[in-house]
Amino acid sequence: GAVVSQHPSWVICKSGTSVKIECRSLDFQATTMFWYRQFPKQSLMLMATSNEGSKATYEQGVEKDKFLINHASLTLSTLTVTSAHPEDSSFYICSARGGGPSDTQYFGPGTRLTVL
Amino acid sequence: EDQVTQSPEALRLQEGESSSLNCSYTVSGLRGLFWYRQDPGKGPEFLFTLYSAGEEKEKERLKATLTKKESFLHITAPKPEDSATYLCAVQATTGGSYIPTFGRGTSLIVHP
Numbered sequence: 152g153a154v155v156s157q158h159p160s161w162v163i164c165k166s167g168t169s170v171k172i173e174c175r176s177l178d179f180q181a182t183t184m185f186w187y188r189q190f191p192k193q194s195l196m197l198m199a200t201s202n203e204g205s206k207a208t209y210e211q212g213v214e215k216d217k218f219l220i221n222h223a224s225l226t227l228s229t230l231t232v233t234s235a236h237p238e239d240s241s242f243y244i245c246s247a248r249g250g251g252p253s254d255t256q257y258f259g260p261g262t263r264l265t266v267l
Numbered sequence: 268e269d270q271v272t273q274s275p276e277a278l279r280l281q282e283g284e285s286s287s288l289n290c291s292y293t294v295s296g297l298r299g300l301f302w303y304r305q306d307p308g309k310g311p312e313f314l315f316t317l318y319s320a321g322e323e324k325e326k327e328r329l330k331a332t333l334t335k336k337e338s339f340l341h342i343t344a345p346k347p348e349d350s351a352t353y354l355c356a357v358q359a360t361t362g363g364s365y366i367p368t369f370g371r372g373t374s375l376i377v378h379p
Contacts (some may be wrong), residue, residue, distance in 0.1 A: 258310035
């Protein structure tokens, strides 16, 4: 089956520092990748959608200068949380979709970010 | 606007007690309906994709069905390891970005 990896699985950082999270599709080419945020006992909140080689499209209310997304290749997308603050602490999950809009979206295992 | 409503929000079953989870949706045109399972602290795990009314798919104790207005995830003789949150998502034919809309999920607990 399709496998999506995320690295790191968890990270603790100090307030004001930047953190980069990588998302890779291991056995398929992902033309579209999504980044989600999830708070405890809540559903997925879409942050942004990115297509390979294009700028990411951010959902309303998501600061694009704070959450930098780069989809540089068909197998790699990165999310950088810049100048992180405690309120950015959350569970971040990426997902990847293959060639067509009907294709299934496969999720990574998630990254737990804690900002002290 | 596409809408997905899952019910119940939470469900407690005894081991072996079969039941169904519901996913009601409103979309301008359905391109696909997806079911996922999510365990605490993990990303959602793909279960099924359904494309058209009348379609059914099975995997072990799970069976997903689709009508023009809703989908059911039937769980037959569940085991404690089936405990998880089950998410439903729909993808519409309109909208160039084809972003799936997710429901809030059903939290299932199966007691031994």
